[in-house]
Amino acid sequence: MALLADKTAIITGGAQGIGLAIAELFVKEGARVVLGDLNLDAAEVAVKELGGPAVARAVRCDITKSSDVDSLIQTALDAFGALDIMVNNAGITCDATMRTMTEEQFDQVIDxxxxxxWNGTRKAAAVMREQKCGAIVNISSLSGKVGMVGQTNYSAAKAGIAGLSKAAAKELAHHGVRVNAIQPGLIRSAMTEAMPQKAWDQKMAEIPMQRAGKVHEVASVALFLASDLSSYMTGTVLEVTGGRFM
Structure with a gap:
């Protein structure tokens, strides 16, 4: 049987990159998915690629707005009658050294x-605790473990996601709701491929496996954490890094 048969999942930032790879794998494993993304056009294209409205829906969602996240969750409940999995993946970068970073750049990335x-976790948890089951997967980053030059905002936010996930896991465990996080390292995507060659080479030199990761390699870990394969795991932070900074 498919690992996510008859399950409903929400994936924020699901229109491209890691989020879309997660959606594709979840649908392959029997789930119905709701993609929340600021780019509604891209999310609707993704829905068509995933198999149409029978298995996927698209919602424009600004995850910093509580009301948008409410609407996202209500779409899952209205369209598919359940919310079993929440993947909080959406994010941005706005890199600058601490000396040159503006307050606006810091606040935007933290927000x-x-x-x-936090919005996605608490809103999903409110539904899941009533049904006494559910899995929440939060996407952190290796930057939150080690800190990266030019990313005081991003590293702080991603470290915060790890702490948030552990705290939420403790609050929700007795309700049957699991919360885990993933810390990807250098994953090949449109964002990372726009990186200057010198920066790319420097990062590659730090990876024992001597290659960048692929989006489907993060998606498979998300599938593990969302499914019953990890039924006795909560509050964990799994690194998907090729051994970088182990």
């Missing part, structure tokens, strides 16, 4: 990543 993940 999207940390407040957005």
């Amino acid at each position: 999207v990543h940390l407040k957005g993940t």
Whole structure:
């Protein structure tokens, strides 16, 4: 039987990259998915690729706004009658050294990543605790473990997601709701491929497996954490990094 048969999942930032890879794998494993994304056009294209409205829906969602996240969750409940899995994946980067970073740049990244993940976690948990089951998967980053130059905002936010996930896991465990996080390292995507070659080469030199990861390699870990394969795991942070900074 498919690992997510008859399950309904919400994936924020699901229109492209890691989020879309997660959606594709979840649908393959029997789930119905709701993609929340600021880019509604891209999300609707993704829905068509996933198999149409029978298995997927698209919602424009700004995860920093509580009301948008409410609408996202209500769409899942109205369209598919359940919410079993929540993947808080949406995020942005706005890199600058601490000396040159503006307050606006700091606040924006913290707001999207940390407040957005908090919104998604608490709103999903409100539904899941009533049904006494559910899995929440939050996407952190290796930057939240080690800190990266030019990313005081991003590293702080991603470290915060790890702490948020552990705290939420403790609050929700007795309700049958599991909360885990993933810390991807260098994953090949449109965003990372726009990186200057010198920066790419430097990061590659830090990876024992000597290659960048692929989006489907993060998606498979999300599937593990969303499914009953990880039924006795909560509050964990799994690194998907090729051994970088182990």
